[in-house]
Amino acid sequence: xxxxxxxxxxxxxxxxxxxxxxxxxxxxxxxxxxxxxxxxxxxxxxxxxxxxxxxxxxxxxxxxxxxxxxxxxxxxxxxxxxxxxxxxxxxxxxxxxxxxxxxxxxxxxxxxxxxxxxxxxxxxxxxxxxxxxxxxxxxxxxxxxxxxxxxxxxxxxxxxxxxxxxxxxxxxxxxxxxxxxxxxxxxxxxxxxxxxxxxxxxxxxxxxxxxxxxxxxxxxxxxxxxxxxxxxxxxxxxxxxxxxxxxxxxxxxxxxxxxxxxxxxxxxxxxxxxxxxxxxxxxxxxxxxxxxxxxxxxxxxxxxxxxxxxxxxxxxxxxxxxxxxxxxxxxxxxxxxxxxxxxxxxxx
Amino acid sequence: xxxxxxxxxxxxxxxxxxxxxxxxxxxxxxxxxxxxxxxxxxxxxxxxxxxxxxxxxxxxxxxxxxxxxxxxxxxxxxxxxxxxxxxxxxxxxxxxxxxxxxxxxxxxxxxxxxxxxxxxxxxxxxxxxxxxxxxxxxxxxxxxxxxxxxxxxxxxxxxxxxxxxxxxxxxxxxxxxxxxxxxxxxxxxxxxxxxxxxxxxxxxxxxxxxxxxxxxxxxxxxxxxxxxxxxxxxxxxxxxxxxxxxxxxxxxxxxxxxxxxxxxxxxxxxxxxxxx
Numbered sequence: 086x087x088x089x090x091x092x093x094x095x096x097x098x099x100x101x102x103x104x105x106x107x108x109x110x111x112x113x114x115x116x117x118x119x120x121x122x123x124x125x126x127x128x129x130x131x132x133x134x135x136x137x138x139x140x141x142x143x144x145x146x147x148x149x150x151x152x153x154x155x156x157x158x159x160x161x162x163x164x165x166x167x168x169x170x171x172x173x174x175x176x177x178x179x180x181x182x183x184x185x186x187x188x189x190x191x192x193x194x195x196x197x198x199x200x201x202x203x204x205x206x207x208x209x210x211x212x213x214x215x216x217x218x219x220x221x222x223x224x225x226x227x228x229x230x231x232x233x234x235x236x237x238x239x240x241x242x243x244x245x246x247x248x249x250x251x252x253x254x255x256x257x258x259x260x261x262x263x264x265x266x267x268x269x270x271x272x273x274x275x276x277x278x279x280x281x282x283x284x285x286x287x288x289x290x291x292x293x294x295x296x297x298x299x300x301x302x303x304x305x306x307x308x309x310x311x312x313x314x315x316x317x318x319x320x321x322x323x324x325x326x327x328x329x330x331x332x333x334x335x336x337x338x339x340x341x342x343x344x345x346x347x348x349x350x351x352x353x354x355x356x357x358x359x360x361x362x363x364x365x366x367x368x369x370x371x372x373x374x375x376x377x378x379x380x381x382x383x384x385x386x387x388x389x390x391x392x393x394x395x396x397x398x399x400x401x402x403x404x405x406x407x408x409x410x411x412x413x414x415x416x417x418x419x420x421x422x423x424x425x426x427x428x429x430x431x432x433x
Numbered sequence: 434x435x436x437x438x439x440x441x442x443x444x445x446x447x448x449x450x451x452x453x454x455x456x457x458x459x460x461x462x463x464x465x466x467x468x469x470x471x472x473x474x475x476x477x478x479x480x481x482x483x484x485x486x487x488x489x490x491x492x493x494x495x496x497x498x499x500x501x502x503x504x505x506x507x508x509x510x511x512x513x514x515x516x517x518x519x520x521x522x523x524x525x526x527x528x529x530x531x532x533x534x535x536x537x538x539x540x541x542x543x544x545x546x547x548x549x550x551x552x553x554x555x556x557x558x559x560x561x562x563x564x565x566x567x568x569x570x571x572x573x574x575x576x577x578x579x580x581x582x583x584x585x586x587x588x589x590x591x592x593x594x595x596x597x598x599x600x601x602x603x604x605x606x607x608x609x610x611x612x613x614x615x616x617x618x619x620x621x622x623x624x625x626x627x628x629x630x631x632x633x634x635x636x637x638x639x640x641x642x643x644x645x646x647x648x649x650x651x652x653x654x655x656x657x658x659x660x661x662x663x664x665x666x667x668x669x670x671x672x673x674x675x676x677x678x679x680x681x682x683x684x685x686x687x688x689x690x691x692x693x694x695x696x697x698x699x700x701x702x703x704x705x706x707x708x709x
Contacts, residue, residue, distance in 0.1 A: 099699075103696060106692075110498060111498075111502060113495065113498070114494075114495045114496075114498035114499045114502065115495075115499060116495070117492075117495065118499075131656065131659075136672075139673055140673075163658070165656050165657065165658050165659045166656070166657055167654060167655045167656045167657065167661075168669070168673075169655065177654060179556075180550055180554055180555070180556065180571075181554055181555030181556060181560075181564075181569070181571065181572065182572045182654040182656075183569065183572055183573075183654070297672070299672055299673055299674070300672050302674065303671070303672055303673075303674050306674060
């Protein structure tokens with residue numbers, strides 16, 4: 086009788102241990118939501134940003150604004166954020182994610198928000214600098230030592246070169262890249278045919294398409310392809326961290342991307358109005374602009390750019406306005422030329 | 434001829450299939466799993482700890498555990514109810530219903546995500562009427578829970594229904610003859626027999642919820658510190674090139690799931706021994 090009881094106890098020991106472990110895991114998981122684990126109440130900004138913004142916002146701009154707001158009002162601001170391809174984010178916004186503020190790679194995505202009825206009109210044009218927060222030129226990244234001897238966009242049309250390119254369907258960076266590939270030839274030669282041929286030659290060599298510029302860089306880093314066309318910022322920020330695997334090539338002529346901020350008025354709680362306005366204003370402040378430069382973006386005020394010695398020079402830079410503005414290039418270049426002429430020729 | 438020799442020889446002969454299995458599993462399962470741990474530990478223990486102590490990572494792990502817990506609890510009850518009804522009641526459309534409740538196993542999780550968005554989202558069939566009331570299940574923890582309930586529904590059913598199907602009707606009838614109510618019969622006759630099935634079903638549901646990705650990525654809005662689950666955190670960090678951060682959390686998930694399934698194995702083995 087006594088023996089039997091001891092055996093029972095021994096057998097139930099692992100069971101007790103199991104329940105204890107389970108209870109510990111539950112306690113750990115629920116800790117921040119328990120009454121004593123909860124911190125003081127905070128105010129929240131929900132921010133959606135395109136892919137390459139992750140680091141500069143999380144490590145630079147958010148903490149800087151938190152410190153400034155705390156100093157000014159004593160309140161703690163919490164940032165809830167999500168970063169993905171500009172097109173992906175735009176689709177999420179249209180689907181109804183609760184974003185207060187979104188920084189999109191291309192203005193055409195902001196225009197899609199107007200079409201979808203999320204914004205009453207091009208409200209971002211009333212913001213400072215017509216809503217453009219920062220910019221960065223499009224450049225070419227090659228393998229260390231530049232084994233294929235790539236100097237400019239035309240070299241990318243040579244057969245046998247593998248290009249990693251983000252997908253224009255979901256990535257704003259990919260649309261800027263197309264404008265760079267097409268526009269540079271147009272400016273150098275003045276001939277739309279030559280520009281079309283350069284775009285076609287480059288797209289014949291595209292071997293991988295990622296959903297975002299960030300995703301494309303990860304593909305390139307994991308050893309895929311010979312060339313990556315991307316934001317200069319991506320490369321500069323890696324270079325600053327000493328983890329760049331490759332070499333930057335500045336085209337003679339290339340486009341500067343301009344990144345557009347939208348405030349989704351519908352999602353802004355009236356009580357948070359002052360906070361959101363202050364944050365939006367902060368993005369154009371010298372402090373935030375210097376942070377952008379530190380993380381490899383070019384400031385909207387070129388005098389800030391001297392602070393980053395890694396920036397290269399571009400002989401013939403151009404903007405989307407030089408090509409006629411987003412509404413025009415979206416139809417004339419992205420849709421009519423790239424989608425309807427180049428793509429069918431690449432994948433007949 | 435001693436009896437000790439024969440079993441040993443038999444044991445040696447039976448080793449070959451084991452090695453064969455290991456040889457096949459090495460590149461298929463074991464090496465990828467090892468890679469997770471190797472990359473997680475590449476920066477040494479301090480880097481691993483730092484990756485895990487990141488507030489985003491902490492939130493993601495905690496949020497995933499809570500969602501998995503909620504999913505396991507709700508589906509534990511709902512799945513048992515479904516198993517009981519489908520096993521003990523005879524009604525028209527029973528077979529169709531059995532097929533339907535098992536469908537989530539075969540539907541791509543991405544499709545589950547889109548359908549939930551198109552139902553509950555602000556522009557969805559029902560969500561459109563909820564939105565003006567200020568009710569927004571999608572892009573919130575509730576949306577993640579709804580997705581996980583859908584995706585993991587069949588696991589509880591699969592664990593409990595076979596046990597119920599095999600349960601001798603005579604026990605229940607005996608219970609009824611001595612005047613037990615339907616609830617009493619369930620509580621004192623059926624439930625004890627189901628213990629093993631309930632345990633394994635709940636654990637399976639928990640484990641699947643912990644690893645769910647496809648539906649979650651769509652319905653959550655992938656908001657860090659609000660709706661980002663551990664698998665979403667891993668994906669986001671991997672895409673951002675922070676492979677160490679991604680793998681640190683992946684290693685935690687892998688360890689948890691190893692523990693879960695180890696427990697599962699022990700429970701089912703004990704139940705079988707007790708049943709014998």
